[in-house]
Amino acid sequence: MALEGYKQKRHFDTTPEPRPRLGKAHRRPLFVVQEHHASRLHYDLRLEADGVLKSWAVPKQPSLNPAVKRLAVQVEDHPLEYANFSGEIPAGQYGAGLVHIWDKGTYENLLARQPQPQSIAEGINAGHLEVHLHGRKLKGNFALIRMTGRAQKASWLLIKMQDAEARPDPVAAESTTTASMPQPVRTRPAVPRAHASSQPPATLTFTHQDKVMFPEVGITKGDVLRLYERIAPRLLPHLRDRPITVERFPEGLTGTEAPHFWQKNMPAYYPAWIPRATLPSEDGQLVTYALVNNTATLLYLVNQNALTFHPWLSRLQHLNQPDFVIFDLDPGAAPFADTVVVAKQLHTLLEDEKVASCLKTSGKTGLHIMVPWRHAEGYDAARDWAMGMALRLVAALPDVATVERHKTGRQQKVYVDVLQNARGHHAVPPYVLRAVPQATVSTPLVWAELTSTLEPRRYTLKTIFRRLARQKTDPMAPLLAC
Numbered sequence: 001m002a003l004e005g006y007k008q009k010r011h012f013d014t015t016p017e018p019r020p021r022l023g024k025a026h027r028r029p030l031f032v033v034q035e036h037h038a039s040r041l042h043y044d045l046r047l048e049a050d051g052v053l054k055s056w057a058v059p060k061q062p063s064l065n066p067a068v069k070r071l072a073v074q075v076e077d078h079p080l081e082y083a084n085f086s087g088e089i090p091a092g093q094y095g096a097g098l099v100h101i102w103d104k105g106t107y108e109n110l111l112a113r114q115p116q117p118q119s120i121a122e123g124i125n126a127g128h129l130e131v132h133l134h135g136r137k138l139k140g141n142f143a144l145i146r147m148t149g150r151a152q153k154a155s156w157l158l159i160k161m162q163d164a165e166a167r168p169d170p171v172a173a174e175s176t177t178t179a180s181m182p183q184p185v186r187t188r189p190a191v192p193r194a195h196a197s198s199q200p201p202a203t204l205t206f207t208h209q210d211k212v213m214f215p216e217v218g219i220t221k222g223d224v225l226r227l228y229e230r231i232a233p234r235l236l237p238h239l240r241d242r243p244i245t246v247e248r249f250p251e252g253l254t255g256t257e258a259p260h261f262w263q264k265n266m267p268a269y270y271p272a273w274i275p276r277a278t279l280p281s282e283d284g285q286l287v288t289y290a291l292v293n294n295t296a297t298l299l300y301l302v303n304q305n306a307l308t309f310h311p312w313l314s315r316l317q318h319l320n321q322p323d324f325v326i327f328d329l330d331p332g333a334a335p336f337a338d339t340v341v342v343a344k345q346l347h348t349l350l351e352d353e354k355v356a357s358c359l360k361t362s363g364k365t366g367l368h369i370m371v372p373w374r375h376a377e378g379y380d381a382a383r384d385w386a387m388g389m390a391l392r393l394v395a396a397l398p399d400v401a402t403v404e405r406h407k408t409g410r411q412q413k414v415y416v417d418v419l420q421n422a423r424g425h426h427a428v429p430p431y432v433l434r435a436v437p438q439a440t441v442s443t444p445l446v447w448a449e450l451t452s453t454l455e456p457r458r459y460t461l462k463t464i465f466r467r468l469a470r471q472k473t474d475p476m477a478p479l480l481a482c
């Protein structure tokens, strides 16, 4: 019987998923792709046929690149109603986890137009389907081909066919579009929300403001929201148009077991007004990054328990060209006073080179020195230059500085890290909180403050505004003057 497999796996008094009923065929058949945060994130592709949804679980995000072949494992038919389902399948139930609609639309069965027309059911039997998808993300022709020579008959490949919608080079396609538009117009949220528009809403709703994020110093999520709202004018210019990784602590810094996420890919349910850019990662997977270009986006992410934002060193307009170089001075097992010595020496070397440089605390144990990069050359040249400076620094201070990558080889010396000057890597920007029990902030300093009594732990959420009130200009301003 149809939907028997679906029915047997589920308890409909517990799961919010639709009951196993046959649906009435739509004049234009539906397709849906659901982003399913089960024990492993995957994408469920479903095609309406014969009153049900024929279904495949695709472990990696479907791609518009014809060179990318996605494994698609055929699973049990789902009821037609499932095309509207989003929500949480409770723990302990089959497929427990969040389900969001990632893409949805209608489709055409291309093989129905052949001289010997083939239905979807016949195509599945034959192990070959071709469909034209009319989605927001997935557009154009796709083939589904059953893999041969597999014991498991369920393994198929999902492949974008060559046509006008194919995106062999997603960088060029996505970044130019997004860069020229301050707000996302192309992408809409999969699940429509009340505030879905291209402009941020006038007011945001914040949840669980009493939740304790930094138990050692009694700082709540409300405090964190207020910090970021107040510091936004200083922070946003450093984040604008940069892909970011968000460091999230859903339960705050509540012990070593507290969940801690590094999130690159923006969940599909984030509202449409959040600016975004879709870029391929090193392994060719597409990643949609949020762009923290306005206070509303910043606070939306903080409400999602983001503590720190880690932007790229380049902006969308020139993704292969960093606009600053970072020297990350990491004391490791060395005393902090040695880090001060190394920073001073590097400052001297940079002054000799007539290069502007900006100093800040990392917010953790070290110091960051940032130098504007105004050259046409990209990351490799920037990193080579930084490595050259680092080697001169080590030559000047062989007993306290090292560029040794491996901790065991550092011998209690200060590690001068320049390797993060690379595409896809990120740097801690000024004015963000760090996941440190004292709620420290990565704080810009003037060079005169670089003394043996410097104590980076003094710069925290509780003290930062007193300091900023006294400052007429941002010590990081040279990084922003383009």
Ligand code: MN
Binding pocket: 036, 038, 042, 044, 057, 095
């Ligand atoms: Mn699934």
